[in-house]
Amino acid sequence: MSLSLTLSHRFADFALDISLEAGPGITALFGRSGAGKSTIINAVGGLLHPNSGRISVDGDLLLDTDRGIFVRPHKRRLGTVFQDARLFPHLSVSQNLMFGARYAPRGSSGPALKDVVALLGLKDLLDRAPATLSGGQKQRVALGRALLSHPRMLLMDEPLASLDGPRKQEILPFLERLRDGPLGLPILYVSHAVDEIARLADTLVLIQNGKVQAQGPLFDVMSDPAAVPLLGVREAGAVIEADVLAHGDDGISTLRISAGTLELPGVHAEMGARVRLRVLAQDVILSLTRPEGLSSVNVLPVEVEAIHPGDGPGAAIALRANEDRLLSRVTARAVTELGLRPGLKCFAILKATTVAPGSIGR
Amino acid sequence: MTPDAAAWDALRLSLWVACWATLLAIPLAIWVAWLLARKDFWGKAVLNAAVHLPLVLPPVVTGYLLLLAFGRTAPLGRALNALGIQLAFHWTGAVLAAMIMGFPLMVRAMRLAIEAVDPKLEDTAATLGAPRTMVFFRVTLPLILPGVLAGTVMGFAKAMGEFGATITFVANIPGQTQTLPSAIWAALQIPGGERQAVMMVLMASTVAIGAVLLSELLARRVAARIAGA
Numbered sequence: 403m404s405l406s407l408t409l410s411h412r413f414a415d416f417a418l419d420i421s422l423e424a425g426p427g428i429t430a431l432f433g434r435s436g437a438g439k440s441t442i443i444n445a446v447g448g449l450l451h452p453n454s455g456r457i458s459v460d461g462d463l464l465l466d467t468d469r470g471i472f473v474r475p476h477k478r479r480l481g482t483v484f485q486d487a488r489l490f491p492h493l494s495v496s497q498n499l500m501f502g503a504r505y506a507p508r509g510s511s512g513p514a515l516k517d518v519v520a521l522l523g524l525k526d527l528l529d530r531a532p533a534t535l536s537g538g539q540k541q542r543v544a545l546g547r548a549l550l551s552h553p554r555m556l557l558m559d560e561p562l563a564s565l566d567g568p569r570k571q572e573i574l575p576f577l578e579r580l581r582d583g584p585l586g587l588p589i590l591y592v593s594h595a596v597d598e599i600a601r602l603a604d605t606l607v608l609i610q611n612g613k614v615q616a617q618g619p620l621f622d623v624m625s626d627p628a629a630v631p632l633l634g635v636r637e638a639g640a641v642i643e644a645d646v647l648a649h650g651d652d653g654i655s656t657l658r659i660s661a662g663t664l665e666l667p668g669v670h671a672e673m674g675a676r677v678r679l680r681v682l683a684q685d686v687i688l689s690l691t692r693p694e695g696l697s698s699v700n701v702l703p704v705e706v707e708a709i710h711p712g713d714g715p716g717a718a719i720a721l722r723a724n725e726d727r728l729l730s731r732v733t734a735r736a737v738t739e740l741g742l743r744p745g746l747k748c749f750a751i752l753k754a755t756t757v758a759p760g761s762i763g764r
Numbered sequence: 765m766t767p768d769a770a771a772w773d774a775l776r777l778s779l780w781v782a783c784w785a786t787l788l789a790i791p792l793a794i795w796v797a798w799l800l801a802r803k804d805f806w807g808k809a810v811l812n813a814a815v816h817l818p819l820v821l822p823p824v825v826t827g828y829l830l831l832l833a834f835g836r837t838a839p840l841g842r843a844l845n846a847l848g849i850q851l852a853f854h855w856t857g858a859v860l861a862a863m864i865m866g867f868p869l870m871v872r873a874m875r876l877a878i879e880a881v882d883p884k885l886e887d888t889a890a891t892l893g894a895p896r897t898m899v900f901f902r903v904t905l906p907l908i909l910p911g912v913l914a915g916t917v918m919g920f921a922k923a924m925g926e927f928g929a930t931i932t933f934v935a936n937i938p939g940q941t942q943t944l945p946s947a948i949w950a951a952l953q954i955p956g957g958e959r960q961a962v963m964m965v966l967m968a969s970t971v972a973i974g975a976v977l978l979s980e981l982l983a984r985r986v987a988a989r990i991a992g993a
Binding site for chain 1: 882884885887888889890891892893894895896898899902903906907989
């Protein structure tokens with residue numbers, strides 16, 4: 403399963419000019435509002451006819467402006483979930499869910515109604531009208547409706563952006579189940595929330611001003627110091643995987659990563675589970691010697707891989723901690739005073755409370 | 765004092781003509797309303813003006829233009845006559861006149877309803893695999909149903925009351941082309957005809973009020989279904 407696209411489209415005040423590939427799993431398109439993310443989703447879905455471009459899914463040409471090919475949206479079989487759920491107001495939840503089912507090609511593989519109802523917890527909502535649902539419930543129904551049309555790929559345009567924190571938490575586990583479950587549906591996921599992407603994506607594409615600035619596996623892009631200004635200095639930080647070893651009675655859990663163990667609060671995964679940790683660059687402190695008498699216990703031996711000076715007084719430091727990579731954000735002055743240079747061995751201090759457990763799953 | 769046979773005849777013919785006029789106009793009106801609401805095409809302003817013309821022209825003028833187009837000696841009228849279709853001085857002509865006079869009112873109401881439907885819902889239906897015609901029948905049409913109903917009632921009421929164009933195009937032949945308004949007018953021309961006129965006025969009012977009440981009821985049901993109450 404692969405999506406490959408090249409697009410260029412000119413708006414009155416903005417030009418989109420991109421080329422990207424999306425394989426299996428979740429490919430996240432990240433960019434600030436107005437970066438052109440939704441335009442890409444609409445072009446892939448066929449709701450926008452770009453000035454020029456070429457889009458193919460599994461070698462099946464959906465658009466080729468040079469050859470005058472434009473496959474109509476209803477023939478593309480790309481289920482789309484929008485930020486506003488867009489449920490049909492005159493139909494019940496079950497009618498909404500089944501709307502696209504009759505257009506799925508005969509013999510196409512995909513979930514049945516009962517699978518989707520179980521996956522998304524929709525059992526008690528089936529007879530309700532969309533107007534009576536909460537935002538999170540609406541998004542779950544919209545997701546189920548897209549799945550039941552048996553798409554080859556899911557397009558999700560900021561599906562969580564209009565939901566508040568608790569409602570987001572309600573949806574995220576479903577998306578993880580979708581990613582890891584037997585459906586194995588590839589997803590093109592547009593978002594401007596780094597926490598969602600850190601938790602969900604396998605591949606990350608960073609978009610700015612209508613151009614692709616970086617693309618690659620999530621762990622690589624998130625730990626690339628060059629990506630710091632694109633993600634925002636407060637949001638940037640590596641994502642690493644860890645295994646849950648034990649849960650302490652005091653609410654602190656022990657997790658193993660390739661470079662050692664970490665002790666973190668608020669880990670809600672089961673013992674033995676593999677979780678993603680998002681380690682914000684601004685929360686990683688560097689020390690030349692192994693620090694002693696610190697309140698933080700999460701100290702890892704690391705090696706400096708690269709130093710990326712920022713526009714301001716800060717610099718992003720790429721670190722290798724055994725097999726994992728971390729990012730640290732320090733001041734340019736600290737780089738000079740500590741004599742940081744590639745190859746230097748030092749210690750990274752992670753303050754326990756600032757390491758946000760990204761997700762359960764995997 | 766009861767309505768005489770001529771009054772009942774006129775009521776029957778009026779209902780018959782109005783029902784036909786409305787039924788025939790509905791699909792066409794929805795289509796034109798959809799074109800005007802959703803499409804940009806060359807000549808859109810002209811179509812819009814043409815649809816609204818009967819609203820601003822004196823009805824007598826519309827009736828006379830119909831006579832010029834479909835009269836027995838007119839080319840169009842002759843062609844239709846050859847096919848066995850007679851319009852001028854025939855009840856079918858009354859249907860055509862009523863259709864044309866009610867058409868702008870129907871299109872207006874339906875166009876507003878279509879413009880109120882979020883095109884994003886239609887896009888979404890397409891991403892779920894629905895071809896365009898199915899998008900219309902499964903999403904657009906159910907959502908504009910209240911507007912279609914409102915337009916239909918307006919068109920029906922206009923058809924029931926249409927006088928000027930009808931009497932010009934199909935005259936006022938009792939039992940054949942004499943609709944209720946024509947019959948009321950005729951009764952008022954005869955000394956002592958006022959009593960029958962009053963009877964027919966009561967008939968016309970009853971039909972009009974009944975139509976409005978019925979449409980209110982239906983519209984409320986449809987709205988409740990859409991709101992999910």
